[in-house]
Amino acid sequence: MSTTLVTNITNLVTNDPALGEGPLGQIQDAAVVLDGDRIAWVGQAKDAPEADRAHDAEGRSAIPGFVDSHSHLVFAGDRTQEFNARMEGRSYSAGGIRTTVAATRAASDEELEANLLRYLREAARQGTTVFETKSGYGLTVEDEARALRIAARHTDEVTFLGAHIVSPDFADDPAGYVDLVTGAMLDACAPHARWVDVFCEKGAFDGDQARAILTAGVAKGLLPRVHANQLSYGPGVQLAVGLDAASADHCTHLTDADVDALAHGNTVATLLPGAEFSTRAEWPDARRLLDAGATVALSTDCNPGSSFTSSMPFCIALAVRDMGMTPDEALWAATAGGARALRRTDVGRVTPGARADLALLDAPSHVHLAYRPGVPLVREVWQRGTLLG
């Protein structure tokens, strides 16, 4: 194992208040020592220990790699026409997912994997070093299991989302589809997944169906997370908190009781502003959640229908501009917050023992991610101690 000293970092976000200033634990004139795929040392450059080789950050700032805790990247085709129609004034509903289901079923394994890799590389260039991704565009036993098998080759954070919508094959028998999801489909999918998820929404699955699916997944050893309260008020958030889900995702329409539940439970509120941007919908109120004491994560929700962005910097800019977050809060939510939403302690931070994931920015600090929206500031990405080319 060889060590690398990354030095001449003008401002480093560690996300550990014990290591530096403020809630983000920032260090000026910093250096980091990487040992294999782990971080061995963090501090001021003048105090840095010797390493096998040195890498000059040339005065850039550095942050933990982004942890994108919510994406849907195993799919084929796109939905350009639907986006165009929406921008001409038509509204978004859960039903558009069927278009992607048809294209995904028709695609070969090779096509699906090539598409996944394309978006992973795109995300990595923008600083994402950890990502979660889901099934949900197959909706048959075989197609869901193959999506998870393909995803599991590229990430540990794989989510079974057979309950994305009721399969078109069960249009007249939603109860029959819930039986399939909790039975044969779960049996085939559980070995390839860490998480189980449900789209709890009008037009998808109601509270009772969602509870049955999540409970069945938990019984098979999967951990729950929920698409909750995106398009309307509903039972999703309370269900997530009640089941101690790692994350309730979207959280756009929340009652005071929902906010209170998130503030007092272990469930992270994961906000996905790319979805509101791409559907011209009302923003989730991050300020309200943060002021109540809830833990907030930011993620892309990258998918071909409602949020076709892989860019965490874009989501940070939206969260700061339109959701009441400060640049510091948004950076934390996109790194440490994402790690919390995946119940991970080894990522989303730059601390000794953590995974050696770093993004170097062509900017004096992370604040520029919101201050200079749309500008490709991510210059270098280190993932598991390797500089990505």
Ligand SMILES: [Zn+2]
């Ligand atoms: Zn989603």
